[in-house]
Amino acid sequence: MLVSVIKQFAVGFFLFLFILVSHDLSDLAYGQTEGKLSNFQNMDKNIEFEYPSDWNVEILDDDLNSQSILVWSPNQNSLLMFSYEYPIIKNAVKEIVENQSDLDSQVFKNYNFIELKQTSFLNYDAWKYTYSFTDDFGDEIKNEELFFEENNLLYIIGFSSSVEMFDAENSISNSIKDSLKIHPIDIKKVIFEDKENEFKIEYPKNWVAIEEGLLDTCVIQLFSQLEDLDDKFQENITFCVHEIPKDVTLEEYAKLLSSEMKKMYIDFEIIESEKITLGNHEGYKHVTLGSLSNNLISLDGSLQFGPVTNLTSEILDEKTTLKQLMAYTIKDGKSYNVSFGTEPVLFSNYLPVIEEILDSMEFIDEQKSLSRDIPQWIKNNAKWWVDGQIDNDTFLQGIEFLVKEKIIQVRPDSQVGEVSKDIPQWIKNNAKWWVDGQIDNDTFLQGIEFLINQGIISQ
Numbered sequence: 001m002l003v004s005v006i007k008q009f010a011v012g013f014f015l016f017l018f019i020l021v022s023h024d025l026s027d028l029a030y031g032q033t034e035g036k037l038s039n040f041q042n043m044d045k046n047i048e049f050e051y052p053s054d055w056n057v058e059i060l061d062d063d064l065n066s067q068s069i070l071v072w073s074p075n076q077n078s079l080l081m082f083s084y085e086y087p088i089i090k091n092a093v094k095e096i097v098e099n100q101s102d103l104d105s106q107v108f109k110n111y112n113f114i115e116l117k118q119t120s121f122l123n124y125d126a127w128k129y130t131y132s133f134t135d136d137f138g139d140e141i142k143n144e145e146l147f148f149e150e151n152n153l154l155y156i157i158g159f160s161s162s163v164e165m166f167d168a169e170n171s172i173s174n175s176i177k178d179s180l181k182i183h184p185i186d187i188k189k190v191i192f193e194d195k196e197n198e199f200k201i202e203y204p205k206n207w208v209a210i211e212e213g214l215l216d217t218c219v220i221q222l223f224s225q226l227e228d229l230d231d232k233f234q235e236n237i238t239f240c241v242h243e244i245p246k247d248v249t250l251e252e253y254a255k256l257l258s259s260e261m262k263k264m265y266i267d268f269e270i271i272e273s274e275k276i277t278l279g280n281h282e283g284y285k286h287v288t289l290g291s292l293s294n295n296l297i298s299l300d301g302s303l304q305f306g307p308v309t310n311l312t313s314e315i316l317d318e319k320t321t322l323k324q325l326m327a328y329t330i331k332d333g334k335s336y337n338v339s340f341g342t343e344p345v346l347f348s349n350y351l352p353v354i355e356e357i358l359d360s361m362e363f364i365d366e367q368k369s370l371s372r373d374i375p376q377w378i379k380n381n382a383k384w385w386v387d388g389q390i391d392n393d394t395f396l397q398g399i400e401f402l403v404k405e406k407i408i409q410v411r412p413d414s415q416v417g418e419v420s421k422d423i424p425q426w427i428k429n430n431a432k433w434w435v436d437g438q439i440d441n442d443t444f445l446q447g448i449e450f451l452i453n454q455g456i457i458s459q
Helices: 002-021 093-107 163-178 250-264 310-315 344-359 364-370 376-386 392-404 425-435 441-453
Strands: 037-042 047-052 056-059 066-072 079-085 109-121 124-134 140-150 153-162 189-194 199-204 208-210 218-223 236-243 265-278 281-292 321-331 334-342
Touching: 037 056, 037 066, 047 163, 079 163, 093 109, 093 124, 093 140, 109 140, 140 163, 153 163, 189 218, 199 236, 199 344, 250 265, 250 281, 250 321, 265 321, 281 344, 321 344, 334 344, 376 392, 376 425, 392 441, 425 441
Parallel strands: none
Antiparallel strands: 037 047, 056 066, 066 079, 079 153, 109 124, 124 140, 140 153, 189 199, 208 218, 218 236, 236 334, 265 281, 281 321, 321 334
């Protein structure tokens, strides 16, 4: 599995390099800035650097996993590339470069390996890979590439030029590289929407989503990056939806699920349990320990847990102890089950990301209804509250109505009562924007739910 994954990375990178070498120069976007040096700054791509004003910058269209910036010399014979990708395997830069070298030797004409060595680039530990080859026009091309990790990303800085021009123009490329600044970034989120079951979630862009080859009742499985080449288990979170009798209560379902999980795991133990809100519905969250018994379980032929892809089933055995987080709720004759598992020592490392994914879950049909069903007098109250014409207690009466009518959903342990004197100003800003039509009902209600769930509005 790991070898094939690295090969996929290598093939993709070779195709990228081939595009650079045979690039259609008519597609270039020229940056004509006066002066000896121009400054490139793009916070979307989180990098900043200086380059000679007679060189030209091009931003490649992004795909899901990579972003690239190209800097061309005036004669268009030399190219400096800044690129980053979400790494397939963390802490495996050397292995990725070695596999890249093996692939290059097979696909480039007259490939000549020059050097692969560990080096220091700015403040980063990097690997420098140098080689040459003959392009389709018969010219000898020399490439020098730096690979390093930062911001949980794999960075590639490559310089490509003819052998004759390499030394002269590489000195210029080195000055550009030396000016590079990499800024911290937020990992972008991807939205997954299941229209059939009417829910959606957000997950980090650097997690891999699998929607095919799962159990019939599971709709998506998200895989983290491998920690290193010796990592035996790829952490994953799975969302499954099961048909259940409409008269089954949450408490009944919780007991049934606990009983069935004991059949699937050896030495199964629930070490934490609490009520939560999942997609604005009351639910449960359990943290468990146990070793897999390789027996998939079934409730009425539909409810199944356990390894749901070949990847997980191949690498787990009965001696593997997993620490898992299970969260679930029920709605309209369906149970919505979320499970995450990892080695116990790594559980706390992944917990913040998993909880973010859980918190992002929304039921689509209910989000639509939120935009339709707020009475006008609530909006009137909000306006008068913002203008100081009514006090907090009067405004709260409207909030109590929204909770009572289930127009907004709050945690089971949250209650509406006194308002803290420290209500954030952005709540009143939200109310004003809502009254003025600058934000929709849903955005306003999310602010109120935040107040209640954080205890700012509490009993």
